[in-house]
Amino acid sequence: MKKLYKSTLYLSALAISASIFSACTNSNNTGSDTTSSVQRDSLIDYVARRLPIYEKVKLTTNINQLSVNDRKILPLLIQAAEIMDELYWKQAYPQRDSLLATVKDEKTRDFININYGPWDRLNNEKPFVAGVGAKPEGASFYPYGITKEEIEKSDLADKFGAYSVVQKDSTGKLSTVPYHVLFAAELQRASSLLKQAALIAEDAGLKKYLNLRADALVTDHFTASDYAWMDMKTNGLDIIIGPIENYEDKLFNARTSYEAYVLIKDKEWSKRLAKYVKMLPELQKNLPVAAKYKAETPGTDSELNAYDVVYYAGDCNAGSKTIAVNLPNDEKIQQEKGTRRSQLKNAMQAKFDKILVPISKELIDADQQKYIKFDAFFTNVMFHEVAHGLGIKKTITRKGFVREALKEQYSWLEEGKADVLGLYMVTGLLKKGELQGDIKDYYTTFMAGILRSVRFGVSEAHGKANMQCFNYFQEKGAFERTSKGTYKVNFDKFATAMNDLSAFIITLQGNGDKVAVEKAQKEKAIISAELQQDLDRLTRKNIPVDVIFEQGVDVLGVK
Known part of the structure; x- marks a missing residue:
């Protein structure tokens, strides 16, 4: 076969x-x-x-924080990730x-x-x-x-x-052929590497997860390992590995692609983030949408963690590089236990310094450039991932899960939902005093973030999502393009547009109306000639669109 x-x-x-x-x-x-x-x-x-x-960035971190055994595990995880890249x-x-x-x-x-x-x-x-x-x-x-x-x-x-x-x-x-049959030899090698790592692992949760994930790779049965991954609390090392996202399947948005992230937890940052997950049920109740679209209760066993990522492989390394991860994708696990939102802090800092700040100096109004801040960028990205847990997972029209109903239209709309609901969460938490800072920081940095992401093009889910947001916000007067060719945020109208777009997207998802979503994509997920001219200015200024990585055991200094 x-x-x-x-x-x-x-x-x-x-x-x-x-x-x-x-x-x-x-x-x-x-x-x-x-x-x-x-x-x-x-x-x-x-x-x-x-x-x-593409701006080249070295993926490094302080490996001295790791135990001797964890430093032995790290090369094994990277070898397993390299196999995912080949697949x-x-x-x-x-x-x-x-x-x-x-x-x-x-x-x-x-x-x-x-x-x-x-x-x-x-x-x-x-x-x-x-x-x-x-x-x-x-x-x-x-x-x-x-x-x-x-x-x-x-x-x-x-x-x-x-x-x-x-x-x-x-x-x-x-006919169909399972991955574990098609790629048997490669998956067996990756599985063996994870088993070797499990033998060395000192953390009980990590040991259990590595063993279960090793078994999952050669069977395509991932549920047990997903639960084990969610149950890990005290590990310093982590690896996200396997066939996970379905962006590459643009025919049906069904089949998953292989990828891997090798991660080292920043325990201090993670501790600071832990409190926000408990607020999800209250935030869900207050969503700016009709009650029937927010009746689900989001899982509160979710985690927010910050990591330094030391290796990207496969799907996450193709095109625009991921700076935050929200997994698992299994809706049943999400409803029961929530998800883990992993913020990739070093990659995020690189994109902020190398890309977002230079874009802001060129395209954000001079009077508002002072509001561009890394903490706001980090928080906006973090709550984008948290927001995947809000809203609606099952349609109210008996069409099953939203993912099943919308098929190839699901991913881009879900990313759009996470963008705007993430901003909604930031707004609400600032009002409650649970976040520090000025709302102007978050809104202006969000605006700059849109201008960064739309450069990925509209063939990609996040690009479509950002263009929908850009065009919707522009129609609502949430920002204006000045005579100098820069963008200036109207902070009051920004909040209104945020609420209106949130309701619009959640309603589309809850109805499972694929035709209406296709219409929204054709009308809103497009780059106007004027915006393209502004994006071309960034290219002429040699401002990078994204990053590529120097990575691996040699860069980290481990063998």
Whole structure:
């Protein structure tokens, strides 16, 4: 079955590789050496323009805070994460080796590696290598060229499974293959590494989680390990690993991609954050939406923790880099126990210093630049993650969970909900005296954060969410674009727009109205020509769009 998957998945690989080869070498396929040379130069020129949008950052932390055993565990976790990176390549672009073999320019190879393929993830998935065509919406989760209708009409029991791929044999018959079968060898190696780490682990919670997660990788049964992960309280090390997010599946938003974060807990910061989770039920009751859309009670066993991240792999390392994580995604666990919101403090600080502050100096009104502060940025991001736990998980129209009802429209709307409800929570907690600071800091920094995130493009869930917020807030007069081409927040109207957009999104989710969500995306998740001109100014000023990491055992100084 594994062999069948490879043959169907690579069906177009030879044609694609041949086309890439003609575009990147002196092949006569284009008609002349001059033509292929022009194509080569065009590719090199594009990469030369795009590569500088990434700022290189070293992922380090003070490992002296770790015990001797934890320092022994760290390299094992990084090795397991590296395997997740290889698996993500197989999901996102299985033809990596054949593509890289045809590309001699080192910077182009670097750009391919950053994007996990030949599509520019921060430029609306634009293909930057000749011959590859548009990025398949279903990545490699589905047979090449298959339509949504074919999948929907099929009698596959696991047609929308999170941990399987759909295959088509030579007769056209569809079947599914579980990840743990498809990637058996790689997952067994990763599982063994986690087992080795568990043998050394001193913290009982970490030991239990590592063992259960090791078992989960080779069975695709993740529930027990998710519970164990939620139960960990005293660990210093952590690893988030496995097939988790479904952003890469743009066909149905169903199938998950492999990724890993290796984390070191900042226990002092985490202690400061712990109190906010207990406030979730009260915040839920006060949501600015009709009572039937806020009847659910959010779990209060959730945790807020701050970490230094020392390794990214796979999905979380592709395109825009994640700076906070809210897991597990299982709605049943969320309702019963809540989630863990992990703030990646060192990565967050890097984005603030290298990107958000320079953007603010260019695009935020001079009189309001004094309100751009890291504590506000950290808090806004933190409550974005907390806000995933608020609102509604099950539709009120008997369409099941919101995720199931909205399918490929779910992720971007959920990210939009978290953005605006996070700000709603900040506003409420400031009024109650549970947060310190000036509301102007939080609102202005939020505005700058939108201008940072929309540069990721609207092909990505967070980019769509930010553009919806930008356009909605602009219509409500929450900010104005001044004659100098800068943005100035109207603090009173900002709060009103926040409440109105919160109600709008939660209502869409609660109704499970996929058609209405599609309409909202087409109307609001777009970048206007005026805004694009402003974003282009940032590019001309050489302000990076995102970061890439120097990471690994050598950077950390562990063996």
